[in-house]
Amino acid sequence: MKYLRPMFFVSISSLCVALAACGSDGGGAAPNPGTGGSGGSVDGGGGAGGTAGGAGTSGTAGTAGTAGKGGTAGTAGTAGTGGTAGGAGTAGTAGTAGSAAVDADGDGYDSTSDCDDNNKDVHPGATEVCNGIDDDCNSQIDEGVATTYYVDADGDAYGVDAPATNKTGCTPPTGYASDPGDCDDASPTVNPASTEICDGLDNNCNSQVDEGVAKNTYYPDADKDGFGASAGSVQACTPPAGDWTTNSGDCDDNDAARYPGNPEVCDGKDNDCDGATPEPGQTTYYQDADGDGFGNPSVSQTACAVPAGYVTTAGDCDDTKVGVNPNAIEICDGIDNNCVGGVDEGPVETWPDVDHDTYGDQNASSTFLCAANADHVTNNSDCNDTNAAINPAATEIPSNGVDENCDGTDTTAGTLCGHDSAGVTTLPWTGNNFLSALENYAGNPAGAGFYWDDYEIATTAGLKFTSLMHARDPATLRPRMYIKANACGTTGFTSNNVFYSYHPGSPYHRARLVVDNAAAGYYYQVNTSNTVGQTGEYDLAVYPGDLGGSCGGDDMAVWPLGWREAGTLATNDTQTGTPVPAGFYADDYEFWLDANQTYTLLYGGMTYSERMYLAKAGACGTSLGNWSTGILLHGAKHVYTPTTAGIYVAYVSTATAGLTGAYTFNVVPGNVGDSCFTGAGAQGGTGDNYVIYPLGGVVNDTLAIGDRVDQAVYGTRFFDDYETWLEAGQSITVTMTSAAFTPRLYLTRSTGCTTTLASAIPASGTTATMTYVVPTAGIYTIVATSRLTSNTGAYSLATQYN
Secondary structure (H helix, E strand, O other): OOOOOHHHHHHHHHHHHOOOOOOOOOOOOOOOOOOOOOOOOOOOOOOOOOOOOOOOOOOOOOOOOOOOOOOOOOOOOOOOOOOOOOOOOOOOOOOOOOOOOOOOOOOOOOOOOOOOOOHHHHHHOOOOOOOOOOOOOOOOOOOOEEEEEEEOOOOOOEOOOOOOOOEEEEEOOEEEEOEEEEOOOOOOOOOOOOOOOOOHHHHHOOOOOOOOOEEEEEOOOOOOOOOOOOOOEEOOOOOOOEEEEEEOOOOOOOOOOOOOOOOOOOOOOOOOOOOOOHHHOEEEEEEOOOOOOEEEEEEEEEEEOOOOOOEEEOOOOOOOOOOOOOOOOOOOOOOOOOOOOOOOOOEEEEEEEOOOOOOOOOOOEEEEOOOEOOOOOOOOOOOOOOOOOOOOOOOOOOOOOOOOOOOOOOOOOOOOOOOOOOOEEOOOEEEEEOOOOOOOOOOOOOOOOOOOEEEEEEEOOOOOOOEEEEEOOOOOEEEEEEEEEOOOOOOOEEEEEEEEOOOOOOOOOOOEEEEEOOOOOEEEEEEEEEOOOOEEEEEEEEOOOOOOOOOOOOEEEOOOOOEEEEEOOOOOOOOOOOOOOOOOOOOOEEEOOOOOOOOEEEEEEOOEEEEEEEEEEEEOOOOEEEEEOEEEOOOOEEEOOOOOOOOEEEEEOOOOOOOEEEEEEEEOOOOOOOOOOOOOOOOOOOOEEEEOOOOEEEEEEEOOOOOOOHHHHHHOOHHHHHHHEOOOEEEEEEEEEEOOEHHHEEEOOOOOOOOOOEEOOOOOOOEEEEEEEOOOOOOEEEEEOOOOOOOOEEEEEEEOOO
C-alpha cells in the first residue's frame, strides 16, 4: 500500500496549476514527505495548506505557499493523515495578504470602473443631466436631456424651426425660444398662442385666416350721411373701397337729410326714417266760413302754416252764423247760441234734481236754462240726489249712519235735548236707571218737584214702537212717561201712566206709550213719576211694534217678564179670528220673547178645566200649540224656545166651552218644573217635575220607595220636589203635614239647586212650617222629605202668599 500514488491529489494540483487560481497542497505523499505548494498567481486567492500525507512514513511539513498578487493569505495546510508507517505531516504557514482596490469619491465605484473617481455624482448608473458632463460614464455627454432652441426674432416666445439655425443646449441662447411654430417671426402678435382677430392675418398660425371671428357688416352710404342702405351690404373685417358705413337704416340713401335719428322738421319728409311723418309745428286748422273765429270741427286740414279761411280753434256748431259760437251768449231763441249742447239754456244756472226733492245734486255740473223745471233746480245742496228723503230740509235720524239733512254729520242720538239723554238707536232696546233727587232739572214737562231722566229714540218714518217703564219698588216710585217727536222743550208731550199689572199691594208699577206711524227723526222721551218727589230704580224698554195691542182685544201686556197677571174670564171675553174656538171665552196677553231663549208660560189658579194657545204678532190666528196640563191643582204650563224674536200672544181659555172664572197668568224666563233635580238621582229615583203656580191650596202625595234620593244633600231620605216662580218682595209660607213620619222642608233656587235658602226641620211631630221673603225673582224649588232617613208614607203640602 505504501507504493500506491494518490491520483485525486495529482488531479487537483494539476487543475490549480492550470487555472493559476490557488496554491498547491502542502502534504507529501507516502512514503516521502510532501513539499508546500507555491501561491497562486491569480489576484485574490491564497494557496491552500497542503493535505495530509498518505499512509507511509511520516512526511515533513509542506512549505507555506506564497501569496499571489492581490490574493489573500493562504490557509494553513492541514496535517496529513497518519500513514501506516510514517507520522502525520505538519501544517503549512499562512500566505501574506494581497493589496485592496481604491474608491476615492465614495460612490461605490473604484477607479477601475468610475470615469471620475473624484465626483460622487459621476459613476456608471448615474442619471444623465444637462450639465456638459458624462454623468453615467457611457462616453456620451448630455445624451437625451439637451433642449432644442429656435430662433425667436420678434421675442414672442415662439421661434422658427430651421435645421440650419436650431441650437441644442441646456439653456436658451440669446434670441432663441424653446417653442417652435411662429409663422411670422417679425410680428410679436402672430404666434400659436395669439387669438384670431378680424384683420386678414393668420394670427394663431393655424394656416387659416380670420377663422371663427365675427366680421363687420358694411352698408353702402351713397349720400355720406353716416347711415347706409340695407341692400348691397357686405361682410368683411375692413370696409371695402368707397363710401361704406357700419350703420344701417337709411330710408333714402340719396338724401342726406333722411336718416335714423335726424331731427324731424316740417318739410313733408320722413327725416328720422321712423315710417311716420308727424311734422313738427304742423297744426290742425278748421274752416271758419262765417269768420267768427271758431271753425267747423267737421272740416279741417293739417299744415305747417294757417291755410286761408281756416282758424286754429274749432267748436262752431253752426259755421254759417256769426252769432253762433262758443263765445256767444245763450238767449231764449230756440237756437243753441253758445254751442254747449243745449237749446235756450238761458241765463238761469241750474243743477239736476234726479230724486225730485227740489234740491239739486251737489256733485253734478250746472246747466244754464231759460228757467228751472221738474228735473233742474237752482240749487246744488243735495248730498244724495238718488234719495228724496235726504236733503237739507230732511229730518235727521240720529245714529243711523246716514246724513239725512246734508250737514256733513250723522247726528248722535242722545245729544239733541235734555241733560242726561241716552241714545236709543236699535230696537229692541232695554235698560235700567234710577231717579234721584239730583235729577231736578228745569224743563220737566211734569212740572216742578218731579225728578226725571230723558232719552232720544232714533226712528224712521212709519215705525211703530212701544216704550215701557217699570218701577222696581212701586211704594217709592209710580212711573209716568212723556214723549214727543223731533223737538225738545217742555210742551207738546203725550203722557201715559195708565198701564197696570197685578202685584199684591203695589198697583201702578208700570207705564206704557205706543207710537204708531212714527215720524222720521227722533222721539224725545222723559221718564218721571206720577207724584212729586218720588225716586227709585226702574227698568225701561223700547220694542218694535205695539206690545199689548197687536193681537186680540184686551190690550194687555206682560212686561217685565215674571210679573203675574190676575184676570177673570167672563161671557164677554170672546176672541174672534184667533185659535180659540167659537163658544169658548178667552183673554189675550202679549209679551216680547228673544230668539233661542227658553221661557215658561204659566196659567193657573182657576177652578175649572184650562187650556191656553200661543201665536205670534203678524199671524195672530195661527196657533203655535195649545196646552191644558202641567200645573198641580188645576192649570196649564208650556216651556217654549222661539227661533225668532218678536211679540207673542197667549190666549188663556178653558178646555170646556162656556166656562168662566178667575185665574193667574205669567211668562217667566227659564224652565219651571225641570230646573232642579231632573232625571235620575245620585242614589236612584227620578225628579218629580211638579209645578205649583200660583201658590195656594193643598197637594196630597206620598213619600215612597222609588222617590228621589240625594245622599250628598239630604242623606238617605226619599223626597219630592215642587217648582214655582216667585216674585221679588213676596212673603210665602209652606206647610207639610204627615201622620206617618215627622216631615222636613227645604227651599232652594234654580241658580243653586242644592243650596238651602230656608228650611223647617222639627225634631218631632207631624208638621213642618217654613216662611220666606223672596229677595230676587226666579224659579224656586220646595223639597218635601222626612225627619228620619228612609221614612215613607202619605203627606200633604200647603202653600200660600202672605
